[in-house]
Amino acid sequence: MPDIDIVALGEPLVELNQTRAGEPQYQQGFGGDTSNAVIAAARQGARCAYLTRVGGDSFGAQLLELWKTEGVDTSGVEVDPDAHTGLYFVQHGPQGHSFSYLRRDSAASRMTPASLKGQLIERARYLHVSGISLAISTSACDTVFAAIERAHAAGAQVSLDSNLRLRLWPVDRARAILREALRQADLFLPSMDDMQHLTGNDDPERTLDWIRDAGATGVVVLKLGKDGSIIDDGHGRKPVAALRVDAVDATGAGDCFAGSLLARRCKGDSWEDAVRYANVAAALSTLGYGAVDPLPSAEQVQAKL
Numbered sequence: 001m002p003d004i005d006i007v008a009l010g011e012p013l014v015e016l017n018q019t020r021a022g023e024p025q026y027q028q029g030f031g032g033d034t035s036n037a038v039i040a041a042a043r044q045g046a047r048c049a050y051l052t053r054v055g056g057d058s059f060g061a062q063l064l065e066l067w068k069t070e071g072v073d074t075s076g077v078e079v080d081p082d083a084h085t086g087l088y089f090v091q092h093g094p095q096g097h098s099f100s101y102l103r104r105d106s107a108a109s110r111m112t113p114a115s116l117k118g119q120l121i122e123r124a125r126y127l128h129v130s131g132i133s134l135a136i137s138t139s140a141c142d143t144v145f146a147a148i149e150r151a152h153a154a155g156a157q158v159s160l161d162s163n164l165r166l167r168l169w170p171v172d173r174a175r176a177i178l179r180e181a182l183r184q185a186d187l188f189l190p191s192m193d194d195m196q197h198l199t200g201n202d203d204p205e206r207t208l209d210w211i212r213d214a215g216a217t218g219v220v221v222l223k224l225g226k227d228g229s230i231i232d233d234g235h236g237r238k239p240v241a242a243l244r245v246d247a248v249d250a251t252g253a254g255d256c257f258a259g260s261l262l263a264r265r266c267k268g269d270s271w272e273d274a275v276r277y278a279n280v281a282a283a284l285s286t287l288g289y290g291a292v293d294p295l296p297s298a299e300q301v302q303a304k305l
Contacts, residue, residue: 010034011108029290040259049073056081083107113146135168160185164194183215252291
């Protein structure tokens with residue numbers, strides 16, 4: 001039996017998040033989509049591990065300490081003494097948040113299939129990956145597909161978050177690679193914003209049709225932000241409402257959704273119950289600044305439910 005609920009693979013980052021719009025005041029924290037997701041899952045009580053590479057710098061050491069504090073297994077994390085840990089800035093304005101990155105040649109972007117050491121994937125119920133991990137470099141993309149192959153060989157389920165970042169790759173390449181990845185995913189977690197770029201339409205039903213036509217055979221949960229989510233299990237579609245809050249920073253909301261959903265599935269929740277839980281967790285994660293600090297505990301989510 002698997003002794004790890006979720007192992008995530010991807011690029012962790014150090015975050016500098018603007019706390020006053022238009023002013024040069026930043027709060028240092030941590031980010032990286034799959035890192036955020038695995039921390040969110042751990043806070044919901046899941047047994048978690050992370051696969052990545054960090055630089056041989058103080059930021060890499062801080063990330064290692066963060067994961068250990070959160071109860072995330074770091075035995076699959078490599079330290080690269082010749083590379084730096086990635087960094088990003090979050091700025092806030094009338095249209096929401098925007099990102100600026102310093103990640104070229106980061107330690108995580110130098111991942112290769114040989115970086116997948118140990119048996120963490122084989123010990124897990126879920127492998128969680130994302131579009132960002134596929135985009136940061138060719139070798140990282142190869143690593144994601146190698147991890148997916150190992151997960152399926154071991155009987156693990158694969159979760160894929162679209163997390164489309166067009167600064168990282170052209171839309172045609174993104175569309176082609178994500179189509180191949182979603183075909184291999186047991187759970188696909190696209191956002192409506194991402195899919196508008198890939199499909200050219202803003203209709204959720206047509207978007208879900210496109211995903212099925214692209215070859216998705218697993219469960220699809222389309223994230224609609226403040227409008228909740230739609231579950232498509234291949235037999236029918238079920239909307240699940242969001243929790244309305246006065247959000248201040250949605251930086252880690254989608255990642256919180258993914259980690260919380262996987263954690264609740266590992267606890268035995270139905271798809272509808274797990275998505276409802278994840279909607280509430282994601283909403284609560286927008287009530288503070290930063291990707292990690294506002295991630296709620298299981299007790300906070302249960303209180304709102």
